[in-house]
Amino acid sequence: MRPSVKIPASAVETDVLVIGAGPSGLLAALALARLGIRVHFVERRAPGSQYGNADGLQPRTLEIWKNYDILDGFSLHAAYVHAMVAYEQSADGIGLVRTTPSRNVVVSARYGFEMAASISTIEATLRNAAEEAGADFFQPVAPASLDISDQDTEDSREKVYPIKVLLRPHFSEEPTSLSQGTRTMDDKDFAVHAKYVIGADGAHSWVRRHLSIQMHGDQTEHVWGVIDAIVDTNFPDCRFKCIIQSSTGALIIIPREGEMVRIYVQLPSAGATGPKGSFETPESTRAKILKHIVDGLAPYRIEFKEVFWHTIFSVPQKVASSYSLRDRIFIVGDACHTHSPGAGQGANASMGDSHNLAWKLAYVLRGWASRSLLDTYEQERRTYAQELIDFDKQIMDKLHGGTAEDYQSMLHKRNMFTSGIGIRYQSRLTSLGSELCARHLDIGERLPPSLLVRLGDWHPTELQDLVPADGLFKLFIFPSDILLATQNERLTEFAISLVQCGENNIFQRMSIYIIVDSPKEKVHWKDVPHPFQCWRSVFVSDIMDGSRGVYGKFGISHTGSTVLVRPDGYISMITELSGTGFGRIATFLQGL
Structure with a gap:
């Protein structure tokens, strides 16, 4: 019995059409829907189709899933892979010899292990979250044609739908009846008009072939x-x-x-x-x-x-020769890079593509950035894919x-x-800055984890939990010890510059947090200047072992520093704590 999947009786208009509902396509749909973008995804496989493919999530992917608030539920159904061991052929060639076991993940990480589960569990987690966020789907259907208008031009308000995709039911049973303004999929094609298309349709990608992109x-x-x-x-x-x-x-x-x-x-x-x-x-x-x-x-x-x-x-x-066509149609995941499972990257690399691309599409669709921002997707992720292939060899x-x-x-x-932890991006989104202000942080790498204490209630807080996948930049201000007059003055100067920029809409796209290096028993959240006075947003680097906490871990200067983190959790800029430093941040955000 064929599945009953209904579609609108008329053509569909959407901001983004995602073709393919594997991990990369589903994460793209989830990320976009969470940011208020109209997104539809399509999949040629029938619901419940069995297949294998990727099954392991690396430490950086676990961090990303935590940022989307989907890790905790998934972890209940996954195996934790903490340890690794090698077996060699015995000297006589007829047996196996166990070598010394070791940790599986040997670098410092928030999650010092991998998680493994069936692809159906991985996809169900992503799909349920995407649908809950408002993403719509058509299944089982496949693309039959794709056309992009020759009249497509730069439009900061993104009012047009220059892409038309004809979709075709992917089964051959007899059609069923119409019902209440919708029709059950039959042998008639239907159209989707989209502003952008993401091809997440695997190693044999129809989208990639249709665009004549070579591997x-x-x-x-x-x-x-x-x-x-x-x-x-x-x-x-x-x-x-x-x-x-x-x-x-x-x-x-x-x-x-x-x-x-x-x-x-x-x-x-x-x-x-x-x-x-x-x-x-x-x-x-x-x-x-x-x-x-x-x-x-x-x-x-x-x-x-x-x-x-x-x-x-x-x-x-x-690796694909190109990741996009005219910054309107993009490919992600196995559609743009293929490799062995030997390094355990599979779905991790694929979802990393979507995590990188989704917020950039949302910024362009909202009018917060020019379409040139989308160029950074290929600049950053294709470089990573080349490194992945070299490592795979x-x-x-x-x-x-x-x-x-x-x-x-x-x-x-x-x-x-x-592990994904060492990925470092280089593009115009990773501005050269005052890295001496935070000697142990690298611009272009993800913000590392660290434990903080919220001053308003002394609640322990993980720094990475302040970087949810909500589409906002995060500005972390490290003023050092604000009980010192010089540091309080620097923070006040920074605050004045921020207030003077208050009419600019950059505040719509940024969350601000203060992390002080003062004893929590001697400082209060209201000790910071007025623009920053929110009990939820002021933290202290709690010193547990004499190491200056996050200040020592990140190498923060005693004169203070600011760290600007992108919506995908990667560091864009590090500046000194000054009015000039804020000016550089404002210029960067205005130039997106």
Whole structure:
């Protein structure tokens, strides 16, 4: 029985049409809807379709999900991946030797672990939040044509809908009846008129092909099988991330929710047929994957009690030549970069694209920025994708030509990158500034976590929780010790400059927080100048270990500093605490 999905009887007008409802498309829809943007997303898969794909969220992605307030619910259904261990082939070639286990995430992070769950759980979390925020969807439908008007011009108010996408039902059953101003999808196409389109439709992206955007890179000879299953085994480390270099090739085990595990297994290239590297039948696919896992884990025993999903794939390492057309149509996720699962980036890289793009689209649609802001999406994310492909080549070389410990060592060595924490953007949004005012912060990197105390009620607060995904810049003012007359004067000068700029609409797009370096027992939130007097917005760097708290962690100057953080949580600017410093901030925001 075909699904009953209803659409408006007439053509749809929307701000943004998202094509594809995997993690990247769903996060884009969620982010835009949360910012009050009209967004529709479409998906060719029928509801409830089973497939595998990405299943792990890295520490930076967990921070992002926390910013969207969707992490806590997801975490109840996910496995926590704290530890990693490598197994090497024994000297006699017929057994496995366990090496010293280690932490999975070795860099300092708010979340010092990965979380893993089924793609259906990941997508359900995103989709439920997107729909709750007001995003609409059509499913199962696929794009049939896409046209963009030749008359499209810069319009700061974005009143026009220059893009027309014809959508087509993606099933062939007989049409059903019309009802109350809507019609159940049948064999007739319907149109969506949009201001912007995001192609989030995967590695074989229809949007990318329609725009004639090329993928550059290599299609490697490596072939892998992957299976999600509940197993009965005497192998002792199924709740660790395991890298196993056996006599038959490499295996990677990832713990999953409940008793499930995901296992990747290296397969001989000669065993695959067809351009996608797929075996001839699903039955032979499954049989070959299971045999290679059983052989690779020997002398340990493993039996498969229940198999939920399996597939094989070859490893493409490619990046799109362009990420957009005329700053109107964009591609995200696997549509613009493809790589192996060896580094565990999958959905993390894809959702990072959408997180970067969504707030910029919202700013343009609101008239807060020119369309040239959208150029920074490709500048920042394509550079990251190139780095990802380079790293993916290194990691696959370790898997196919090195030892398991080589692979583990590489993951640890590059953990700032694989965790997502070390991503650093360079564009006009990462203004060169007075980094000496905050020596341990890097412009272009995400704002690190740190514990604070809210002065109004002494409530412990995580700094990153002050950076929700609400579309606003965050200005953090670090005036040092405001009990010192010199610092109080500097903060007052900054406040006067801010008030003088009060008629400018930049305050619509910015939240301001004060973090003082004074003993909380001796200072009050009303000790700050009038524009900043809000008990919810004044914090203290609580000194627990003599390290000056966040001041010591960030290397904040004793003369004070300000840090401007973008809506996606990355640092745009660092300035001295002065009227001149605020002038630079105002000029930056006015120039978006």
